[in-house]
Amino acid sequence: MPGTPPPLSPRAVVDRYFLEHRAKMLDLASFFDRVQRAHGEGADDFRVKALEACAVVLLDGKPERARRMLELLSDLTTTPINHAPTKGATGACAANLLMNQNPKAQA
Amino acid sequence: MYIDPHVHMVSRTTDDYQRMALAGCVAITEPAFWAGYDRSSPQGFFDYFRQLTDFEPKRAAQYGIRHHTWLCINPKEAEDPVFAREVIALIPQFLKCESVLGIGEIGLNKNSRNELEILDAHLALAAEHNLMVLVHTPHLEDKLKGTILIMDAIRNHARLDPGRVLIDHVEEHTVRHVLDRGFWAGMTLYPDTKVTPQRAVDIFEMHGTERIWINSAGDWGQSDPLAVPKAQVEMKSRGHSLESVKKVSFDNPLAFLSQSGKFRIA
């Protein structure tokens, strides 16, 4: 299915969205700082590790970063689980971090 | 003018209907959903189905909005299959209601065996009555796996045409899988989870505007009943044609939903 490229130039995209995403980048930095400054359990939380893995994708210069990050954050097993332990989801998958490299997350 | 094809108005105020009407909403479809707590009896679902088929259409009509619905028990309540089957048995008596478009939103939540069993029971009901299907895909880390399991389960029912099934809540990692298998895809516009209006427009730019729609999925959680018109503004302000904006927010939902023979905008 053909898509249509954004009708804006790269410069126009940056002009339009830069300040919003500058703020989001600073939010992310201060979130990592906040976790680091906090005391007690959870310093090695898998969700923080998952975001660190996403940051690598952010900087690799290859396309479809959003898709590849979502795959990094996904349960990549393929068979149903026996019983739902809870109704909720955490947003990251601890098992993925054990994999040295996730082939499905490559561009 | 727009259609919001997935919004849980039982959780919203009448003021929201008014604001949606002012923003150009002419029709909505409301899938049956989890109340935020497990209902304690099938009778609780019977009353919910009456609310969806009788009370909400009247409330919407006050603002010139056509209300339609989809019935099911949500996958979040499928871990007790005996209970779930009692609820499914209530659905056929509502199918003759003029605003019931089909079965939904069915699907998976944690991708468990019981959820799959109840998904299959819903699909069998849809196949038996030749009904359209609206599918909920799981949240966050469970979405990719659940989307594939759901599509495989649907393919086991040869009588269900993928062109009459919409797989909702797609994101960048699931949209291609859904469209490539011939299903319709829905994007839900949420502030934190699912997609923002900006990412939805990015997905249109990358994957096109065929067989895809946008919805607010406004409910009792953090959500925005005006998300669809906000995505229209995002699309227009990037320079996309009015024709493309209308296609994703009006023409596409109209084309998909009209296959039910019951969908009306006036």
Ligand SMILES: [Zn+2]
């Ligand atoms: Zn919903």
